Amino acid sequence: MEENHPDNQRIDRFLDLSCLFKTRSQAKIACIAGKVEINKQKAKPHKKVKVGDVITITRTGYKQTVIIKKLVDSNIPKKEARELYEDITPSYERERAKLFLETRKAHLRKPKTKKELRKLRKLKRRY
Numbered sequence: 001m002e003e004n005h006p007d008n009q010r011i012d013r014f015l016d017l018s019c020l021f022k023t024r025s026q027a028k029i030a031c032i033a034g035k036v037e038i039n040k041q042k043a044k045p046h047k048k049v050k051v052g053d054v055i056t057i058t059r060t061g062y063k064q065t066v067i068i069k070k071l072v073d074s075n076i077p078k079k080e081a082r083e084l085y086e087d088i089t090p091s092y093e094r095e096r097a098k099l100f101l102e103t104r105k106a107h108l109r110k111p112k113t114k115k116e117l118r119k120l121r122k123l124k125r126r127y
Helices: 011-017 024-032 078-084 091-108 114-126
Strands: 008-010 036-038 048-050 054-059 062-068 085-087
Touching: 008 011, 011 024, 011 036, 011 048, 011 054, 011 078, 024 036, 062 091, 078 085, 091 114
Parallel strands: none
Antiparallel strands: 008 048, 036 054, 054 062, 062 085
């Protein structure tokens, strides 16, 4: 049986099939909000992507950058879906996201000691 690989595909569908977003509607909302770029241009949900395109997704606290390696027609397991793209997000973006989450967690609870308060202030200055 011959596998059917499309030449191009809608961006919202690719983001859903590749498990970069949980649902297609979440991917569509992100595109409409301007949080998805294809080759450094804002992407509408109907925009077509092809193998080799660079997608930049603005997430909370950082930007994720991926290159499309393969397109598929139907849903596939999550493990295989990760093979559809190559994540080229710079390491400093990942560190920035980690720092953002730490700062966010620190804001949710009140510091109990002076040491924790100093640590929170230090985190705030870095971000």
